[in-house]
Every structure is written in C-alpha cells, then in structure tokens.
Amino acid sequence: MSKIRVMIAGFGNVGRGVRLSLGKQPDMELCGIVSRNVDRVKKEISDIPVLPIADAETWVKELRPDVAILCGGSKADLPKQGPAICQYVNTVDSFDNHSQIPQYFETLNAAAVKANHVAIMSTGWDPGIFSLERVLGGAFMPGSRAYGFYGLGPEGGLSMGHSDALRTIEGVVDARQFTHAVPEAVERVRRGENPAFEPGDMHTRECFVVLAPDADPAEVTKKIVEMPGYFAPYDTTIHFVSQEELKERCKGFPHDGLVITAGETAKGTPALAEYRCVWGSNPEATANVLVAHARAAARLAAEKKSGAFTILDIPATYFSPLSREELLKHWM
Amino acid sequence: MSKIRVMIAGFGNVGRGVRLSLGKQPDMELCGIVSRNVDRVKKEISDIPVLPIADAETWVKELRPDVAILCGGSKADLPKQGPAICQYVNTVDSFDNHSQIPQYFETLNAAAVKANHVAIMSTGWDPGIFSLERVLGGAFMPGSRAYGFYGLGPEGGLSMGHSDALRTIEGVVDARQFTHAVPEAVERVRRGENPAFEPGDMHTRECFVVLAPDADPAEVTKKIVEMPGYFAPYDTTIHFVSQEELKERCKGFPHDGLVITAGETAKGTPALAEYRCVWGSNPEATANVLVAHARAAARLAAEKKSGAFTILDIPATYFSPLSREELLKHWM
Numbered sequence: 001m002s003k004i005r006v007m008i009a010g011f012g013n014v015g016r017g018v019r020l021s022l023g024k025q026p027d028m029e030l031c032g033i034v035s036r037n038v039d040r041v042k043k044e045i046s047d048i049p050v051l052p053i054a055d056a057e058t059w060v061k062e063l064r065p066d067v068a069i070l071c072g073g074s075k076a077d078l079p080k081q082g083p084a085i086c087q088y089v090n091t092v093d094s095f096d097n098h099s100q101i102p103q104y105f106e107t108l109n110a111a112a113v114k115a116n117h118v119a120i121m122s123t124g125w126d127p128g129i130f131s132l133e134r135v136l137g138g139a140f141m142p143g144s145r146a147y148g149f150y151g152l153g154p155e156g157g158l159s160m161g162h163s164d165a166l167r168t169i170e171g172v173v174d175a176r177q178f179t180h181a182v183p184e185a186v187e188r189v190r191r192g193e194n195p196a197f198e199p200g201d202m203h204t205r206e207c208f209v210v211l212a213p214d215a216d217p218a219e220v221t222k223k224i225v226e227m228p229g230y231f232a233p234y235d236t237t238i239h240f241v242s243q244e245e246l247k248e249r250c251k252g253f254p255h256d257g258l259v260i261t262a263g264e265t266a267k268g269t270p271a272l273a274e275y276r277c278v279w280g281s282n283p284e285a286t287a288n289v290l291v292a293h294a295r296a297a298a299r300l301a302a303e304k305k306s307g308a309f310t311i312l313d314i315p316a317t318y319f320s321p322l323s324r325e326e327l328l329k330h331w332m
Numbered sequence: 333m334s335k336i337r338v339m340i341a342g343f344g345n346v347g348r349g350v351r352l353s354l355g356k357q358p359d360m361e362l363c364g365i366v367s368r369n370v371d372r373v374k375k376e377i378s379d380i381p382v383l384p385i386a387d388a389e390t391w392v393k394e395l396r397p398d399v400a401i402l403c404g405g406s407k408a409d410l411p412k413q414g415p416a417i418c419q420y421v422n423t424v425d426s427f428d429n430h431s432q433i434p435q436y437f438e439t440l441n442a443a444a445v446k447a448n449h450v451a452i453m454s455t456g457w458d459p460g461i462f463s464l465e466r467v468l469g470g471a472f473m474p475g476s477r478a479y480g481f482y483g484l485g486p487e488g489g490l491s492m493g494h495s496d497a498l499r500t501i502e503g504v505v506d507a508r509q510f511t512h513a514v515p516e517a518v519e520r521v522r523r524g525e526n527p528a529f530e531p532g533d534m535h536t537r538e539c540f541v542v543l544a545p546d547a548d549p550a551e552v553t554k555k556i557v558e559m560p561g562y563f564a565p566y567d568t569t570i571h572f573v574s575q576e577e578l579k580e581r582c583k584g585f586p587h588d589g590l591v592i593t594a595g596e597t598a599k600g601t602p603a604l605a606e607y608r609c610v611w612g613s614n615p616e617a618t619a620n621v622l623v624a625h626a627r628a629a630a631r632l633a634a635e636k637k638s639g640a641f642t643i644l645d646i647p648a649t650y651f652s653p654l655s656r657e658e659l660l661k662h663w664m
Contacts, residue, residue: 020598024474102660122664129472129605131664132648138663139624139651140461142356146663252601265616266352269584272610273461277603284597292471312648312659316464319471327644328434331470331478332454332463 004298005031006291007065009053009085011041013253014094015071017287025291027321032063053081056088065089066301067294071287079104083111086119090297092290094124101127109308118300120293120309124286125277126150130259132311133275137261141271144263147189149181149202150255153278156180156206157255160282165230166207169223171215174243176250178206181258192262192270200233207231207238210246255282292319336630337363338623339397341385341417343373345585346426347403349619357623359653364395385413388420397421398633399626403619411436415443418451422629424622426456433459441640450632452625452641456618457609458482462591464643465607469593473603476595479521481513481534482587488512488538489587490614497562498539501555503547506575508582510538513590524594524602532565539563539570542578587614624651 006022008015011033022030032049035041041050051059059065070081070093078095085091086108095104101122112119122128126148134146151157156178166175185202188195195201207224211217217240225236241249256278265271279285293311296318300309317327338354340347343365354362364381367373373382383391391397402413402425410427417423418440427436433454444451454460458480466478483489488510498507517534520527527533539556543549549572557568573581588610597603611617625643628650632641649659 017597021474098664101664102657105660127664129468132468133607135648135652135654135659135663136461136464138654139627139648140621142353142620142623265349265611265613265620269612269616270610271612271617271620272608274608275465275606276608277605279597279603280601281597281603284601285603288474288597288603289472291474295471310660310664312664315647316467316471316644320467322467322470325434327467328437328642331467332430332433332459332642332644 003027003029004295005029005064005066006294007031007059007063007068007089008033008071009035009068009081010071010077011035011045012071013281013283014287014290015069017281017284018069018071018291020284021288021291025295025321028291028295031065032059034059034063034068056085060088067092067297069093069290069294071290079107082108082119082121086112086117087115088117090118090301092120092123092293092297094128094286094290095122096124096127098127105308105310113307116306118297118305118309119307120297120300120311120314123293123311124289125279126257128286128289128311129275129277130257133259134261135312137259137273141261141263141265141273144261144271145194146259146261147197147202149186149258149260151179151203152181152186152258152276153254153256155254157257158250158253158282160253162205162207162230165227166209166224169220169227171212171220172209173212174210174246176208176246178208180204180206186258186260189260189262190272190274192264192272194263198233200235204235204237205231207236208241208246208249209238210243211240252280253282255279255285295319295321335359335361336627337361337396337398338626339363339391339395339400339421340365341367341400341402341413342404342409343367343377343382344403345613345615346619346622347401349613349616350401350403350623352616353620353623357627357653360623360627363397364391366391366395366400388417392420399424399629401425401622401626403622411439414440414451414453418444418449419447420449422450422633424452424455424625424629426460426618426622427454428456428459430459437640437642445639448638450629450637450641451639452629452632452643452646455625455643456621457611458589460618460621460643461607461609462589465591466593467644469591469605473593473595473597473605476593476603477526478591478593479529479534481518481590481592483511483535484513484518484590484608485586485588485610487586489589490582490585491587492585492614494537494539494562497559498541498556501552501559503544503552504541505544506542506578508540508578510540512536512538518590518592521592521594522604522606524596524604526595530565532567536567536569537563539568540573540578540581541570542575543572584612585614587611587617627651627653
C-alpha cells in the first residue's frame with residue numbers, strides 16, 4: 001500500500017514536531033511544506049519541497065498531498081486557513097479557542113462538505129485527548145463531572161497565550177507565564193465532591209517578567225493582576241527577572257495536565273478515573289496527536305466521508321497504524 | 333424520542349450494577365431481566381418482568397428489547413450466549429478472556445452479520461477502557477509501549493479469576509486473591525525505559541485462604557505457588573485465615589488499575605500519558621461501561637450497521653447522551 005502523503009501548512013514549533021513525528025510513522029510520508037515565508041523555511045529545510053501557502057493550485061499539483069496538517073495559530077491563521085485549504089485537500093488542525101469551537105465547526109463543515117473533503121478540527125491534547133477523556137468520563141460515570149487541571153508539576157505548565165498577553169503590556173520587554181494547579185482543588189475533585197469552582201479556585205499564575213529600563217514595577221504589576229480574564233480572577237505571582245535569567249529558567253515548552261472524573265457507582269461506592277499527561281514539549285505533543293489524526297482523515301476520506309470532524313467522532317482504530325488482527329490479538 | 337429498551341441477561345453482581353446504572357440514564361429504560369434461574373431473581377426483583385433466558389421467542393415478543401446486556405461469565409456463559417442471543421437482539425458483553433478475543437470476535441461477528449444485529453464485545457474497564465487507552469497511547473506516542481498495572485492502592489485489587497482458581501484446590505474452603513502492582517516496575521515505565529517485563533516482574537499476588545479442618549497448610553501452599561499461569565510466575569504471599577476473618581477483610585469488590593504510555597517526542601524530550609481508575613465496586617464499574625455501550629449499540633443499529641464491534645470501533649459521541657451541540661459547546 002502506498003504511504004499517506006502529508007503536507008505541513010505553517011512551519012513553527014508544531015510544524016517541526018509534525019516533521020519529527022512523520023519520521024516515525026510506518027504508513028505516512030512528508031510530501032512538502034507550505035508557508036507564508038518560503039525563504040525562512042528553506043534556510044532550515046533542504047530535503048523536501050517548500051512552496052508558498054497562497055499558491056494552492058501549484059502545491060496541489062506538485063505535492064499531491066492526501067492530508068494537510070495546519071500548524072498555524074488559532075487566533076489569526078486557522079479561522080481563515082481551515083475553510084480555505086479544505087477546498088483543496090483533507091485537513092487536520094489544532095484550533096484551540098474553546099468558545100469559538102461551535103462557530104468554527106459550522107464554517108469548516110460547510111466548506112468541507114462542499115469540497116467533498118474531510119476536515120478534522122481542534123485536536124491535540126486540549127482540545128483533543130482531554131475532550132475525549134472528559135466525554136468518556138461523563139459517559140462511563142453517569143452523574144459525574146469532569147475537571148481539567150494544568151501545571152501539576154513543581155515547575156507548572158508554560159502557557160503561550162498568557163505569555164503573549166504579558167508581552168502586550170507597556171514596559172514589558174519579555175515574559176513567560178506558568179500555570180499551577182491548586183493541590184487542594186485537585187484533592188476535592190478526587191474525593192468526589194463535584195465542586196462548583198470559580199476559575200481562580202483551580203489554578204494560580206506565576207509570571208516571569210523582563211522590564212524595560214524605564215518601566216515602573218508597581219505600575220506593571222497593577223496592569224498584570226488587573227488584566228480581565230487572563231489574570232484578574234487568579235492568584236498571580238510576579239517575578240521581575242533579567243533577560244538572561246528568563247532564558248535560563250524558561251527552556252523548552254513543558255506542559256502537563258490532568259482530567260479527573262469522580263463520582264460513585266452506587267450510594268457510597270466511590271469511582272474515580274484520571275487521565276494525566278506530562279510533556280517535555282507541548283508543541284511536539286500536539287504534533288504527534290495531529291499526525292495520528294492525519295491517518296484518520298485519510299481513512300475517512302477513503303470511505304467517501306466528508307465534512308468537519310472532531311476527535312469525538314472518530315473510532316480509535318482510525319488513529320492506529322496497526323491492523324484489526326493485531327489490535328484484537330495484542331491490544332484489547 | 334422513545335427510550336432505548338435494555339434487557340439484562342444474567343442477574344449477578346454485574347447485572348445488579350447495570351440495573352443501578354440504567355436508573356441514572358436519561359435515554360434508556362430497563363425492559364426486563366432474563367435468567368437461567370427465574371425464581372431466584374424474582375425473589376429480588378418484583379417491579380419488572382423476569383423471564384427464562386432460554387425462551388428467546390417469548391422474551392423478544394414480551395420485552396421488545398432494543399439491546400441485551402449479557403452479564404454472564406466469560407468462561408462458560410458468553411461464548412455460547414453471545415452468538416445465540418445476538419440472533420434475536422443487539423447485544424453488549426464483557427467477554428474478558430484476552431487470549432480468546434480474536435476467536436470470539438470471529439464467531440460473534442458471523443452470527444451478528446447473519447442476524448443483521450450489532451454485537452459489542454469485550455467491554456468494561458479491562459478489556460474496554462484500558463484497551464482504548466493502550467491503543468490511543470500507542471497511536472499518539474509513536475514508538476512507545478503501553479503497560480497495564482493493577483492493584484496500586486495499599487489493599488490491592490480483588491481478582492475474581494484468581495480467587496476462583498484458589499477455590500479449586502483440594503483443602504481450600506474459601507479464598508480471595510488480591511493483586512498488587514510492583515512500585516519499582518511502575519516507576520521504570522514512567523521513566524520511559526520501555527522495559528521487557530516477564531509477568532512476575534509487574535505484579536505480586538496476595539492470597540487469603542480458609543482451610544478445610546483436615547487440610548495440610550504446607551501442601552496447600554505448594555499447590556498454590558506452583559499453579560501454572562495463575563501463581564507460579566509471581567511472588568505469592570499466602571495468609572491462612574478463618575471464614576470470619578475472610579468476610580471481615582474482603583468486603584465488596586474494590587479494584588483499580590493504571591495504563592502507562594511513556595516515550596519521547598524527540599530525542600531527550602520525555603512524554604508520559606497515564607490513565608488511572610479506582611473503583612469501589614469492580615462489577616458496578618463494568619456495568620456502567622456496558623450501559624454506555626448499549627447506547628452505542630442502539631445507535632449503530634439505527635444506522636443499519638451489523639456485526640461484532642469493540643470499544644476501538646466506536647466514536648466517543650456514541651457513548652454519550654449529550655447532543656452534538658452540547659458536546660461542541662461545553663465538552664471540547
């Protein structure tokens with residue numbers, strides 16, 4: 001059987017991770033990269049074709065992709081790229097703006113149905129694996145609620161969105177934000193209390209901030225802790241550091257998370273299910289999940305399916321390179 | 333929409349758990365119980381019909397089930413009941429004899445396809461949720477291996493199969509077996525070593541045995557520790573206790589387990605995913621998973637699907653009572 005031809009659209013940290021992951025798959029190959037900035041990518045990549053993302057007619061013909069993995073950002077890139085690129089090829093993306101998911105699904109589904117392509121959206125580890133674990137937890141433990149926690153290790157989890165938010169503040173030269181789960185909140189959920197948390201009850205936020213020479217630390221602190229949505233509801237700690245200290249402390253993109261479903265199967269009989277993941281590299285973790293979904297996209301397309309899909313719509317066999325015989329024999 | 337009519341076939345601990353779980357489902361109802369021993373069940377159940385399992389023509393007509401949940405044992409009951417009952421109705425079972433799964437799939441699939449029914453097999457928490465987590469772990473972390481551990485808490489996990497095996501030994505009046513995970517083995521897997529374990533490296537076995545008055549403890553001990561497959565490969569501890577002590581110590585059916593997938597996303601970048609469950613009642617846990625699969629069976633049947641299915645073949649949405657809109661809005 002010929003290999004699934006996968007194209008990477010957008011070559012940042014996630015795109016690099018997709019390339020690494022494709023190298024480990026027995027049934028897939030990287031057929032090319034498309035980017036807004038071909039020259040930049042070509043400096044890094046010399047062994048595979050790199051083409052402008054805008055020239056769809058060209059890359060469809062030259063790369064002949066079965067699936068495109070869209071590695072752009074959820075804010076500016078994916079809302080446009082998803083519906084546009086799925087006109088030409090089956091797609092997989094990691095759109096992670098939770099509140100916009102229903103609307104994005106509508107738009108993407110309409111475009112994909114019209115083009116007769118498969119468009120798998122909002123996958124990675126959250127949304128993605130965590131969505132799946134939440135739904136399974138609720139289905140297998142009726143009456144329970146699923147809770148998500150992030151940053152359970154001592155270092156916490158690096159949040160790119162909150163780091164970006166810090167850097168928009170006047171007087172901030174550079175910054176990183178680490179999210180920490182509140183241990184007491186985790187224990188309350190594990191005990192099956194099904195508590196009604198406010199956002200600030202579950203997590204705290206720790207900021208490492210490099211100030212501009214003339215910036216006033218008190219003023220920057222006030223702007224951070226009062227930022228609505230991002231920091232105002234949370235217990236927030238701020239460390240002012242030098243650029244060197246920031247670099248030293250913030251290597252890589254570690255993150256981790258936990259989904260807990262707790263309840264009871266009968267009155268007084270407790271039940272607990274937890275899914276935990278710990279990633280040395282958040283973007284590489286996302287990349288591996290995207291690649292498994294590219295396999296699913298190719299298989300759904302081979303069955304003449306079309307439209308938008310999420311991880312909740314796809315059986316596990318579609319993600320695996322293993323045969324039905326192998327799965328029944330060794331993996332059940 | 334009318335509720336899914338679910339029939340329980342076999343009324344032991346799992347059957348009782350299915351009844352409890354059905355009471356919590358918004359879209360399902362218990363339409364009746366079938367059993368080999370109608371009189372025994374009628375002593376416990378007075379508000380719903382109880383019919384002989386052998387009279388299929390009668391219960392099909394009188395109970396009009398959409399799905400039958402088969403709650404019999406994997407050794408003697410399910411290999412016959414699965415193929416027989418799926419001639420009359422869609423079925424769900426928890427067949428858990430791992431080595432026989434490929435063969436059971438063949439037999440069940442042939443019968444279900446012929447009858448144009450859906451037969452979901454081998455579900456519960458292991459096989460079942462654990463099978464799913466193993467396959468997802470392997471798919472999302474290429475090159476890794478998934479490991480299953482049981483009995484991680486101080487009490488260990490009660491194994492019915494090993495308890496039954498102990499009771500077959502001459503001189504044993506009653507017995508329970510608790511499985512314990514080996515903590516060092518768990519840590520080796522978490523560290524990403526992907527070790528090649530022998531069975532005895534991962535678990536130890538603890539037996540509580542009530543001897544017959546004339547039995548020789550040394551002889552029984554020898555028979556236990558030398559029993560091939562069940563105890564011979566394991567570090568086994570035996571406690572001889574009175575029937576009263578056994579009753580006191582072994583209340584309920586607690587069990588717990590852990591699936592670990594560990595590897596790396598790039599050279600030197602670690603990745604870890606774990607699914608853990610802790611059940612106050614093992615049969616009630618299995619029952620809840622079976623009930624969610626009954627929902628999936630009814631939906632697959634409504635789509636005119638037929639044949640044998642496992643948890644690996646079914647999208648998560650099929651297990652959930654929630655609408656697509658609700659899932660996209662609140663659960664992704």
